[in-house]
Amino acid sequence: MPKLYIMTVLAANRTGILAALANALDELGGNLRDVSQAVVHQFFAMIMAAEFPDDQSPEVIADHIGAVCRAFGANVTVVDPTLALGMEGNTEPTHKERYVLTLAGRDRPGILRFLAHRLALDGIDLVDLQGRLQDSTQTFLSAMELAVPRGVDALQLCDELRHEFQSDGITVSLQHRRVIAALAHPEPVGFNTAIP
């Protein structure tokens, strides 16, 4: 019976890091179930859910990946989700609509803090976040994917955020994933728009 672990790997972003990581996983008999990867300021970061044979301990997994990826200075953590603290109150899944929220404008401290608190008020999950600051102009563009509980008024939320950031010259847009998909893909609209 395979056992599922949640792992993070932080390493220098050089050619071969993914190959080394894949080698290590293969040697451990691991199988990726879910993965998300990003490169930020020359650092390679990956969070993944992977299954391993039940005789592999998390310490062995972390040590082996760390050893194989030592040339990249890899920092590895392995967590057993069944033993993780803070997961007891998880009542998923409730149905949530997916939106893409984008903000752009002049950077200032506290934007993300305000945003995270405001989204939490409506029970909105931030499931993906990407952002970039342009040093020359000190302007940023940030895009995040939100899982929004049914009943939350997207137009009202967007108006509220626009009002909040208006004085800073930060523009806000909130669009349903189905709208983004309709604009980006040429297949017929509205007939089969179920997006996972």
Place this chain on the structure above:
Amino acid sequence: MVPNKGFFSALQQIRQLPLDVRTVTLGINIADCADRNFHKLCDGIYQRIIAKAGRMNAVCGEVASLMGVPVLQRRLCVTPIDRVAQGLSANDFVNVAKTLDGAAANVHADRIGGYATDVQHGMSQSAKQLILSLPAALTQTERVRAAVHVGSSENGVNMEAIALVAAMLKEAAEATAHRQGDAAAKLAVLANDSTGHPHLTGTALGDGWGDLVVHVGIGAAAIIRHALEQQSLENPRARLDELASVIQTAVFQATRAAELVGREIAERLGAEFGSIDVTLAPTQRPGDSVVDLLPAMGIERIGAPGTATALAMIQSAVRAGAAFASCATGGYSRIMLSVLEDASLAAATQSGTLTFDQLCMAANSGANGLDLVCIPGDTDVATLSAIIADQVSFAVLNHRPAVVRLVVVPGKQAGDLVSYGGMKGSALILPIRGAGLSEKFIQRGGRLPPIR
């Protein structure tokens, strides 16, 4: 629109798009409400509208909130009243109009169309009574919009009907002289609308649309202007065919978003999804006018030489973009030069750069007839008839639909400024050259034969 500059660039393009749905129109079949008993007829119509459209306002709000795409207007249209109500007097028709008005108010619709009749061949007694009821019906109701279909390329033009409608138009204006003739603005004279164009003002639910259908209309001017301005930043000297591509892409995106919203609304109301109209009609927001597109293309103001070419190009690109976006766009897409609802057009009339003659010319290069044009209150009925007949004839000759809405403003002369509230703004009363010189022609009556 530059789609291939990476994730952030693509997102930046999409996120700035001013997407909205200008109108959602719910078409309701009330043909089976016909009854010889007048009270049962009115009650049947009222109950049908409440039953079918009772949730429309809420559903539009829900879907707009869900999608993050505002729905600006909710409209209704029903089966043409002259088919449902036969043998009524003009007074009875007025009460039918009040029934429609009350039902529309009950379901919070902004307008209701269907107070309409088709007289392109000739006038039945019922059709004549409905036309005679127009002054009272439009004066005593708020949401009702009326339409009279007077001609088509296949059947020719009923000039006698035009003369009668023109007389009623003037009477309606005079009955609302204290409101600057605003009842006249609710009456549309239509041409080439045999199938019930679902997006023309005052139009009825046409044949073949089923019992319950949702149509959506887009105000594409804002999204096109945005796209042209973006293009101008990247390449200020872009060729016209490049601009046409930019317009097509913008219209494609607006159409896709509108279809998504429209289908969701239709599904929630248990209705069929009908059609999408990408008419370049104005909204209340600044810059939401086809006039505002012209400077972005290099024409400094509407009315300058080249205006007709630019409008024709926009029209062509809009139709191409809409057709690629959805099979539901039909052939409706047109430019609406609704002077009184379009702040930019109204300003152009006030500055003298846009004249009545130029509006007539624009009607032949992509615009949809003469819409909400204010004319002097002393314009005689024969001249009104001739203006309407000219626009109908253009449409019939060119095999395209047309709408004529003339606002005769009692007590006002050419050059006077007139202001309305609500969706309508301010405009200048436009002088009509040659007024009063067509009376003998109109008095001949009869019909124009079909265009061969």
